[in-house]
Amino acid sequence: xxxxxxxxxxxxxxxxxxxxxxxxxxxxxxxxxxxxxxxxxxxxxxxxxxxxxxxxxxxxxxxxxxxxxxxxxxxxxxxxxxxxxxxxxx
Numbered sequence: 001x002x003x004x005x006x007x008x009x010x011x012x013x014x015x016x017x018x019x020x021x022x023x024x025x026x027x028x029x030x031x032x033x034x035x036x037x038x039x040x041x042x043x044x045x046x047x048x049x050x051x052x053x054x055x056x057x058x059x060x061x062x063x064x065x066x067x068x069x070x071x072x073x074x075x076x077x078x079x080x081x082x083x084x085x086x087x088x089x090x
Contacts, residue, residue, distance in 0.1 A: 006047075017038070017041040017045050018041065039053050
């Protein structure tokens with residue numbers, strides 16, 4: 001998967017595209033359909049020509065590991081800090 005190959009989380013990809021993270025997740029799960037406009041936004045963020053996004057062999061054509069299912073965890077502590085901040089507000 002191109003997103004994972006680039007080390008992007010669904011959240012980071014969504015932010016780069018101006019889309020909601022849940023929308024990106026539902027696309028990956030095959031739950032939602034996608035418009036041409038959103039294909040172009042995602043392709044630009046992934047640095048892939050939009051027409052290649054429609055290729056069923058994109059992963060193997062680009063040398064991506066098709067068995068990857070998630071991006072590597074970030075070593076950043078920002079996510080932990082955000083979670084702690086949300087937890088203390090409840």
